[in-house]
Amino acid sequence: MDRFWLSYRETVHSSKQNPSVISESDTLLVENDFDVAIAGGTLGIFIGCALQLRGWRVLVIEQGILKGREQEWNISRPELEAFLALDLLTSHELEQAIATEYNPGRVGFHQGIELWVRDVLNIGVDPVFLLATLKAKFLAHGGILLENMGFQQAIAHPNGIEIEVAHKSNGEKLKITARLLLDAMGHFSAIARQARIENRQRTKPEGVCMVVGSCAQGIPAKAYGDLIYTFAPIQNQCQYFWEAFPAKEGRTTYLFTYVDADLARPSFSQLFADYLHWLPQYQDVELEALKFKRTLFGFFPSYQQTPLQTAWHRILQVGDSSGSQSPLSFGGFGAMVRHLTRLTNGIDAALSGNFLSRNDLRSLQPYQPSLSVTWLFQKTMSVGINQKIEGNAINYLLSTVFASMQKLGDPVLKPFLQDVVQFPALSQTMLSMAIADPVLVTKIVTQVGIPPLLDWMQHYMNLGRYSLLDRLGKSLEPTFENLLPEQRYYWQRWYDQWKYGSGGDYHS
Incomplete structure (x- = not known):
C-alpha cells in the first residue's frame, strides 16, 4: 500500500x-x-x-x-x-x-459538542x-x-x-x-x-482522504455507531477523525484524515501505527483482547472540478x-x-x-453546486503541510458548526450528514455560526485563504439559483412529454441538474 x-x-x-x-x-x-x-x-x-x-x-x-x-x-x-x-x-x-442495522449515531468533537441522530448511515x-x-x-x-x-x-x-x-x-x-x-x-x-x-x-488532486481501519471481535458491544468523532487535537499536520459501526463479525472502526498529495504526508504504516495506538482509548479495550478479522487501507483522491x-x-x-x-x-x-x-x-x-x-x-x-460547495468544508478540515494553526482549531470549528445545525433541527442536520447540501439549510447554519462566534469567520478566512473563499462564494450563489430552478423544474416536468425527443432529453437533463445540484433529490 x-x-x-x-x-x-x-x-x-x-x-x-x-x-x-x-x-x-x-x-x-x-x-x-x-x-x-x-x-x-x-x-x-x-x-x-x-x-x-x-x-x-x-x-x-x-x-x-x-x-x-x-x-x-x-x-x-x-x-x-x-x-x-x-x-x-x-x-x-x-x-x-x-x-x-443500528441506532443511534454519534457525532462528537474533542472538548466540544456531542450529539446523537437516528436513521443516518445506520x-x-x-x-x-x-x-x-x-x-x-x-x-x-x-x-x-x-x-x-x-x-x-x-x-x-x-x-x-x-x-x-x-x-x-x-x-x-x-x-x-x-x-x-x-x-x-x-x-x-x-x-x-x-x-x-x-x-x-x-491531474493532481486538491484533496485526498486517507483511511485505515479494521473489523475486530473483542470490542465491548455498543448499539450505536459513530458517524464522525474526534478525541484529540491536530497531530502530524493531520486532524484524525474516527468512525465505528456494528458489523456481522464484530465492530468496524476507521481512522481517516483529509490531506493533500504532498510527498511529506505520512505513510500508511505510520497511519496504521497511530490507529493501533489510539484504538484502545477510542473503544475502551486492550489490543491484546482483540481478534482482528480483517484490516483496511485506502486513499481516495478528490478534485475541485467535478x-x-x-x-x-x-x-x-x-x-x-x-x-x-x-x-x-x-x-x-x-x-x-x-x-x-x-x-x-x-x-x-x-x-x-x-x-x-x-x-x-x-x-x-x-x-452540481451542491457538490462544489463542499470543497470549503474539506479545506477547513485539513491542515497544509507547512500551515500553522491552533491544535484544537478544527475541532472547535466543527463543534460550532454542528451546534448550530443541532439548534436548527433534523431538516438541516440530517441531509448534511448524508453529503447533501441545500441552500436554505446552509444559509441558516452560516448565520447561526456568525451569531454564535463572529470571530470564527475571520479564523476560517485565515485558514483557507481569500481566493478559495471567493471561488466558494460563486458555488454558494449558484446553489441558491439552482434551488429556485428546481422549483421551476417541478412545475414544468409534466409538460416534458409534449416535446420532441431531443428537446425532452435535454429538458429532463436540465431538470435533473437543478434537482441534484440543489440537493432537491434528498428525502428523509
Whole structure:
C-alpha cells in the first residue's frame, strides 16, 4: 500500500503524462456487438443490470472475479429504495442484503459538542450478497460478463467504440464493439486521468482522504455507531477523525484524515501505527483482547472540478471515476446509489434517441453546486503541510458548526450528514455560526485563504439559483412529454441538474 501511495504522489507531481488509452477514428464500424460496455464491475454491475433489465445488450468487464468484499457498506435506508424502483432487488432480497442495522449515531468533537441522530448511515449492506444477487440477475436476463479481463484501450468511432481487453493471466487480447462505453473503473481509472488532461484539468488532486481501519471481535458491544468523532487535537499536520459501526463479525472502526498529495504526508504504516495506538482509548479495550478479522487501507483522491465531464463521444464516466462523490465522503457506494436512478434513466434515454455525442453525455454528469460547495468544508478540515494553526482549531470549528445545525433541527442536520447540501439549510447554519462566534469567520478566512473563499462564494450563489430552478423544474416536468425527443432529453437533463445540484433529490 505504501509503495502504491508513494508512486501515486510521485506520478501526480511529475509532468510526465501516462500513455493514452483513448484515441479517435473517423472510420465507421461495421456493427456493434453491444449497446453498452461497462469497464469496472464492482459498482458498474448496478447500472449494467438496470440497463439489461430494460432490454439493452450490456457487457460488463471486470479485471478480477466480480464479487463483493467482506466489509459492509453503510448507507441510509431511504437511499436503498433505488434498488426497488429499478427492479434490481425485490423487497425480500433487499432485506436479505441488509447485514446490520443500528441506532443511534454519534457525532462528537474533542472538548466540544456531542450529539446523537437516528436513521443516518445506520444500515450495513452486505456487498457479497448484493453483488452476487445482481450478478445472477444480470446473467439470467442475458447480460454478458467478462471476468479476469482488464481494460487496455479503446477507439472512439463515429458510430461506436472499439474496446480492447486482455486476460489477466495469459495476456490474451479480445476486441469488442459497443455503442457506448461506461468507465466505472474508479478513482485511478486511466480513462479518467486522460480525460482530465484532454479537458486541461489538473491531474493532481486538491484533496485526498486517507483511511485505515479494521473489523475486530473483542470490542465491548455498543448499539450505536459513530458517524464522525474526534478525541484529540491536530497531530502530524493531520486532524484524525474516527468512525465505528456494528458489523456481522464484530465492530468496524476507521481512522481517516483529509490531506493533500504532498510527498511529506505520512505513510500508511505510520497511519496504521497511530490507529493501533489510539484504538484502545477510542473503544475502551486492550489490543491484546482483540481478534482482528480483517484490516483496511485506502486513499481516495478528490478534485475541485467535478463531476468529470467526458472528453469524447460515446464515453461516459460513472461512479468514482466521475468524481461525483462528495470530497467529504470516501464511499463511492452511497454516491452511486444516490445517482443510480438518474443515470439509468438518462443513459436509457441517450441510447433510445442515439444521443451519444460528447455534449449529450456531458449533460449526464453536469456541474452540481451542491457538490462544489463542499470543497470549503474539506479545506477547513485539513491542515497544509507547512500551515500553522491552533491544535484544537478544527475541532472547535466543527463543534460550532454542528451546534448550530443541532439548534436548527433534523431538516438541516440530517441531509448534511448524508453529503447533501441545500441552500436554505446552509444559509441558516452560516448565520447561526456568525451569531454564535463572529470571530470564527475571520479564523476560517485565515485558514483557507481569500481566493478559495471567493471561488466558494460563486458555488454558494449558484446553489441558491439552482434551488429556485428546481422549483421551476417541478412545475414544468409534466409538460416534458409534449416535446420532441431531443428537446425532452435535454429538458429532463436540465431538470435533473437543478434537482441534484440543489440537493432537491434528498428525502428523509
